[in-house]
Amino acid sequence: MIILGTGIIFSQGMGVSALESALRKGWIKPSEIDAPRAEGLKRPVYQVDLDAVPDRTLLKKIRRADKLSKMSVLAAADALADSGIADISRKRVGIILATAFGAQVTTFEFLDGILDYGDTAVSPTTFSNSVHNAAASYVSSSLNIQGPTLTITQFRFSFQSALQLAQTWLNQGRCDYLLVGAADQYGDVLGYVADQKLNTATDGRIKPFAFNPTCQVPGEGAMFFLLGNDRTDNAYCSIDAVYTNGTPDCGKPADINIIDADGMLMDESAYLSLLAPDILATAYSPIFGSMMIGGAFNLAVAALMLKQQIHYAAPVLHNPHSLLLLDKTGPAHIGSLRSIGCNCAGDVSEVLLSRT
Amino acid sequence: MNRTDILITGLGAISAAGNGLAETLASFALAKRNAGPVTLFPTATDCPVFEVKGLPQEYLLEGQRTISLGLVAVDQALAEAGLDDLSGFRVGVCLGTTVASQLNDLRFYTSYRQQSSTSMVAVDRFLKGNLSEFIARRYKARGPALTVVNACSSGTDAIGVALSWLKSDLCDIVIAGGADELNHIPYCGFGSLGIVNPGLCSPFDRDRKGLNLGEGAGVMIIEKKSIAQQRGKSSGLFLGGYGSLSDAYHLTAPSPDGVGLKASLRTALLEAAIAPEDVCFVNAHGTGTFDNDQVEGNVLHEIFGPDLKMLSTKGYTGHTLGAAGGLEAVFTALGLREGWIPASAGFLNQDEAISLAPVREKTAVSGCYAVSTSLAFGGNNAAIVIGRGDNK
Numbered sequence: 001m002i003i004l005g006t007g008i009i010f011s012q013g014m015g016v017s018a019l020e021s022a023l024r025k026g027w028i029k030p031s032e033i034d035a036p037r038a039e040g041l042k043r044p045v046y047q048v049d050l051d052a053v054p055d056r057t058l059l060k061k062i063r064r065a066d067k068l069s070k071m072s073v074l075a076a077a078d079a080l081a082d083s084g085i086a087d088i089s090r091k092r093v094g095i096i097l098a099t100a101f102g103a104q105v106t107t108f109e110f111l112d113g114i115l116d117y118g119d120t121a122v123s124p125t126t127f128s129n130s131v132h133n134a135a136a137s138y139v140s141s142s143l144n145i146q147g148p149t150l151t152i153t154q155f156r157f158s159f160q161s162a163l164q165l166a167q168t169w170l171n172q173g174r175c176d177y178l179l180v181g182a183a184d185q186y187g188d189v190l191g192y193v194a195d196q197k198l199n200t201a202t203d204g205r206i207k208p209f210a211f212n213p214t215c216q217v218p219g220e221g222a223m224f225f226l227l228g229n230d231r232t233d234n235a236y237c238s239i240d241a242v243y244t245n246g247t248p249d250c251g252k253p254a255d256i257n258i259i260d261a262d263g264m265l266m267d268e269s270a271y272l273s274l275l276a277p278d279i280l281a282t283a284y285s286p287i288f289g290s291m292m293i294g295g296a297f298n299l300a301v302a303a304l305m306l307k308q309q310i311h312y313a314a315p316v317l318h319n320p321h322s323l324l325l326l327d328k329t330g331p332a333h334i335g336s337l338r339s340i341g342c343n344c345a346g347d348v349s350e351v352l353l354s355r356t
Numbered sequence: 357m358n359r360t361d362i363l364i365t366g367l368g369a370i371s372a373a374g375n376g377l378a379e380t381l382a383s384f385a386l387a388k389r390n391a392g393p394v395t396l397f398p399t400a401t402d403c404p405v406f407e408v409k410g411l412p413q414e415y416l417l418e419g420q421r422t423i424s425l426g427l428v429a430v431d432q433a434l435a436e437a438g439l440d441d442l443s444g445f446r447v448g449v450c451l452g453t454t455v456a457s458q459l460n461d462l463r464f465y466t467s468y469r470q471q472s473s474t475s476m477v478a479v480d481r482f483l484k485g486n487l488s489e490f491i492a493r494r495y496k497a498r499g500p501a502l503t504v505v506n507a508c509s510s511g512t513d514a515i516g517v518a519l520s521w522l523k524s525d526l527c528d529i530v531i532a533g534g535a536d537e538l539n540h541i542p543y544c545g546f547g548s549l550g551i552v553n554p555g556l557c558s559p560f561d562r563d564r565k566g567l568n569l570g571e572g573a574g575v576m577i578i579e580k581k582s583i584a585q586q587r588g589k590s591s592g593l594f595l596g597g598y599g600s601l602s603d604a605y606h607l608t609a610p611s612p613d614g615v616g617l618k619a620s621l622r623t624a625l626l627e628a629a630i631a632p633e634d635v636c637f638v639n640a641h642g643t644g645t646f647d648n649d650q651v652e653g654n655v656l657h658e659i660f661g662p663d664l665k666m667l668s669t670k671g672y673t674g675h676t677l678g679a680a681g682g683l684e685a686v687f688t689a690l691g692l693r694e695g696w697i698p699a700s701a702g703f704l705n706q707d708e709a710i711s712l713a714p715v716r717e718k719t720a721v722s723g724c725y726a727v728s729t730s731l732a733f734g735g736n737n738a739a740i741v742i743g744r745g746d747n748k
Contacts, residue, residue, distance in 0.1 A: 037471060095602075102505065107458050110541065111465045119400050119544045127545035128607050128733070132457050132505035137734025140602040146616065148600040149736055150513060153457045153505045155486055161502050165517060168524035174623075189459075189468060193479050244500055345493070 001167050002356060003236040003303045004177070005083025005226035007075040010288050010297065011046035011219065014053055015078055019304060024329060027286050027315040030204045030217050037192050044204040045186050046219040046289030058142060064125060065138050066106040068185040068222075072097060072135040073142050075222035076179050080143065083226045084234045085177075094147035094175035096166055097136040098158035098182045100292035102151075105187035106130040135183055147175045157244045157341055157349040158182065159296040163227075164242045170229050181224035182296035186289075191218050194290075198263060206290060207318040208261035208283035209325065211272060216263030219289015223296045225303070231356055237306035240336075241352040254338040254352065256280045256305070256326060258298045261342075262290040270342040275323060282314040282326035295341045299351060302337045306355050309334055359629045360745055361581045362522050364593040366437030368429035368533075369686045371572030371673040372406035376432055377690060383672055384687075384698035385718060391556055391568060391674065396421075397540040403552045406570030406674030407538055419481045421571070422456040423490050425679070426535035429573035430491060433531070437577035438589055445583065448499035448527035449492040450517045451575075452510025452534035453678035456487045457503065460541045487535060499527035504678075508641070509600070509730035510534050511574060511681025512738040516598030518578050519740075528583040533682025535573035542677065543569055549608065557644035557675075558702030559668035560653055560714050567643040570674020574683030593689050596630070596725065596741035599623025603735030609647055614655035616737035617729065621659050628725065628741035632660045635741075636723025637697055639688040641731045642668025642714070643675050644702065648731055653710035656729075665721060667714045671701025681730040685740060688728040692744040696720050 008015065011030070012022035022028070032042040048071055053059060062073055076095070080088050107130045113122035128134060133151040140149045148169070152158055159182040166178045194200065194216060201207075201215035227239070257275055261268045262285030275281050288297040305312060311332040314325050334355065341349040367377060372390040374380040383390065391404040408425065415424045434440070464478035484490065492501040500521060504514040511534025518530035546552050546569060553566035578595055599620035603611035610617070625632060638660065640652055656666055669687050676683055691697040700714030724745055730738045 037468070101459070102457060104459055107460050107541075108465060110545065111460060111462060112469075114462065114541070114544055115466060115469065119540075120547060122544050122548045124545075124548040124550070124608075127548050130458075130545070131507050131733050132454065133507050133732070133734045133736065134607060137602075137607055137736070140604045140735060141606065144604050146602050146604045146619070149506075149602040149734070150517075150600070151505045153486065153503050154489060154501070155483060156489055156501070161500060164500060164526070165502065165520065168520040168526065172520060172523060174520070189465070192468065192474070193476070196474075196476055197479070245498055 001170055001227050001229060001239045002231055003225050004228050004232055005079040006236060006300050006303055007078025007082055007224040008300055009048055009071050009075045010221035011048055014074060016082055019300060022287050023312040035191060036188050043191050044201060044217045046217060047186055048221055061142050062138050066103055066129045068103050068183055069135040069138040071222035072181060072183045073138050076139045076181060076224045077143055079179060079224040079226045089144045092147055092176040093145045094169060094178045095136050095139055095145055095149040096162040096178060096180045097151045098162040098293060099153050099184055100155055100158060101184050101190060102132040102153055103130045103134055104190060105185050108189055155292055156343050156347060159293050160242055160244050160341065160349040160351060163239060163351060164244055166227050167242060177226055177228045179224050180227055181222060182293035183222035184220055184291050184293050186218045186220040194218055205316055206263050206286040207316055208259060208285050209319050209321060209323055211268045214263040214266060214268050216290035219291045221288060223300050235356050236303040237353045238356050239351060240354050243350040245347060254336045255334050256282060256337045258302050258337060258339045259283045260295045260298055262294050264290050264292060265344050272321060274340050277324060280326045281323050284315060286316040295339060299339050302339055302353050306334055306337060306353055357523055359596055360594045360743060362519055362595045363579055363581050363584050363591045364576050364595055364689055365579055365584055365589050365591045366433035366577030367686045367689055368432030368575040369683055370408055370425055370428045371676060371683055372408055372570055373672040387699050387701055389556060389672060389701055396538055401547060403554050404556060404568055405538055406568060408571055419478065420485050421537035422453055422535050423485055423487060425537060425571065425573040426451060426487060426491060429575040430531055433575040433577045442495055442497055445529050446499045446527040447497035448521050448530040449488045449497050449501045450514040450530055450532045451488045451491060452504040452514040452681060453487045453536050454505060454507060455536050455539045456485060457505045462540060491531060506736050507733035508677055508680055509732035509736045509738040510678040512728065512730040512740055513600055515576060515685050515740055516600055516738060519595050519598050522578065522580055529577060529579040531575060532578050533575035534679040536571055536676050536678040538569055538571040551645045553644060556702055557671060559642035559644040559670055559700060560649045560710060561703045562705040562707040564644045564649060566645050568674040570676045572673055572676045572679045572683055574679055574686040576685060592744055593693060594743045596628030596743040597624040598627060598740050600738040605735050607734055610651045610731055612651060614651045616735055617652065617655045617731060618659060620737040620739045624739040624741045630725055635660060635725045635727050636721045637665040637691060637726050639684050639728045640666055640668050641729050642670055644670060650710055652731060653712045657711035664712060665715055665719055666712055667697050667700035684728045688726045689742050691721060692726050692742060695722060
């Protein structure tokens with residue numbers, strides 16, 4: 001399975017060029033927003049600014065959609081454009097969108113309607129947008145994609161599960177190409193929940209190699225890969241294996257290990273046992289923010305490194321365990337990368353990428 | 357892999373039509389419609405719903421009714437499959453839902469809005485309550501786990517995903533289907549869309565006035581024939597094909613020409629390697645809404661012809677959203693196995709705008725293949741082909 005195109009929208013902008021620029025700049029302080037439940041308190045957040053999107057064409061087309069759907073459509077369209085494949089909408093393209101929390105902001109808006117106006121005076125538009133598969137549906141309708149369109153939700157490796165399914169669909173010929181993405185949106189309620197249940201980084205700095213104690217900064221965004229089985233000149237890399245339950249290839253050599261540590265677990269020490277002392281380790285959550293779908297964004301960086309043959313330094317190098325960190329940005333020879341995710345139940349996911 | 361190599365070895369269902377297959381068949385045979393007023397939450401409206409009564413005490417999980425329903429159906433299906441110990445098998449879990457995917461707890465949110473000290477109990481429940489993750493943990497299933505949230509086609513899509521997993525050898529056995537509870541939020545939401553029937557729903561009827569909401573869970577145990585043989589299990593049912601295509605048309609309305617539904621049906625038939633005339637009946641999505649039934653009825657007529665036996669079982673269960681595809685797949689398998697399908701409850705008069713009418717009474721079916729369809733919010737269309745044969 002080949003990554004043919006990448007589309008991304010995150011706090012630093014939209015598109016692969018914005019990603020590259022953010023990786024070169026390194027860590028940037030998140031914006032600080034009011035925390036409605038705590039007067040005077042500011043909360044660090046990596047938020048997407050849709051007003052900064054220069055091309056308004058798609059946004060006009062989906063003006064009634066919520067932010068989650070808009071981010072998803074923009075990232076999916078970006079992945080298609082980035083692939084450079086002509087007339088893609090005429091081909092058999094499917095969509096798999098992974099999310100942890102879905103349209104929770106719109107859901108709470110709908111609940112506001114029930115609480116403020118009663119059961120019979122709620123907004124049908126808000127309800128329609130609150131349904132979990134609204135975002136994928138907007139991707140389908142706005143980009144005229146008529147293949148299988150699936151939304152999955154999980155707290156455990158949802159993007160990795162989507163990649164695993166994509167592999168089976170492509171191999172079985174259910175479609176020729178697949179847009180496989182991940183999207184989640186920041187909201188005040190989730191920010192409040194994160195403050196209650198996790199450590200929020202008061203300095204805005206996620207330290208992915210600290211492991212315990214951890215600290216998080218909420219993030220949001222959308223990332224899509226266009227996947228297919230046939231190589232193109234513009235392709236990024238191949239996805240050789242996806243595991244959502246264990247790491248059977250853990251001993252297999254890879255040039256770099258990317259970990260999904262981002263402070264979404266109180267204790268992320270499980271990563272320590274999965275990192276080899278002689279293999280470079282890195283993590284990019286300090287650029288994107290903490291998200292249960294954060295693995296998707298790390299994989300976007302991994303794909304970019306393999307395509308460009310460039311090392312991008314980990315943005316925060318706080319290294320109390322003396323790991324061999326990828327600490328310099330520059331040209332490199334990279335043959336393969338391993339992306340590793342851990343969850344609170346002790347499960348491990350693994351995605352192996354290699355140069356095409 | 358042979359087209360009959362993915363067996364359905366266990367079925368489980370709980371809905372207003374009954375807890376278990378025997379109760380369900382009895383309701384179907386008597387055309388019994390167990391609808392009534394909402395009792396699960398306070399509401400100012402009085403549209404009838406199909407609630408599950410008497411959910412067994414041992415399955416009750418506070419604030420997790422969807423999971424409770426799912427557990428009932430999974431236990432039934434595993435028992436029928438003769439699987440009391442899953443260790444030694446690579447077991448996947450793929451279930452569809454809508455309600456269990458959202459943190460839409462009104463009590464929690466009211467407390468949050470009131471700026472009081474908000475309890476995290478509902479949040480913890482939500483974070484531990486992802487349907488497939490929960491079921492996988494409960495049954496120690498160590499294969500892939502996926503919760504499909506494709507609105508009303510979630511259950512059918514989940515079964516389709518299971519088929520793909522098995523064909524790709526990602527696992528040996530899959531617990532697949534859907535579960536959803538009757539919940540205040542979609543009850544208000546569907547009401548806001550103006551598609552809820554103030555009386556009982558009447559799918560495909562000329563005078564249909566919308567849907568009734570319901571709840572339940574429908575689960576299948578789907579496994580590779582080689583695994584079933586290895587553990588000495590035979591089954592006369594198999595999962596033949598799956599098709600899922602999008603209309604790319606509108607968030608809440610089906611494409612008037614049914615482009616996605618036609619394509620999904622053709623894809624499912626192609627995978628099962630059968631022709632439309634091989635299908636002995638179709639269990640249609642048939643919600644009782646104006647648009648759905650018109651588009652679906654006409655597409656079924658176009659593909660299967662005027663002699664197709666067709667029904668909607670939503671007259672017995674209401675629209676169970678994420679559970680619908682799972683329940684209706686189980687009902688379709690039951691129809692093939694039992695050799696009859698129930699009257700399409702609520703249907704009285706044919707709509708001249710729909711070229712096909714559902715069956716009006718309990719009807720014998722003979723044949724080896726049946727189809728179950730689901731149409732969903734966002735223009736998703738899904739179809740599965742279930743087969744009957746000698747699979748010793």
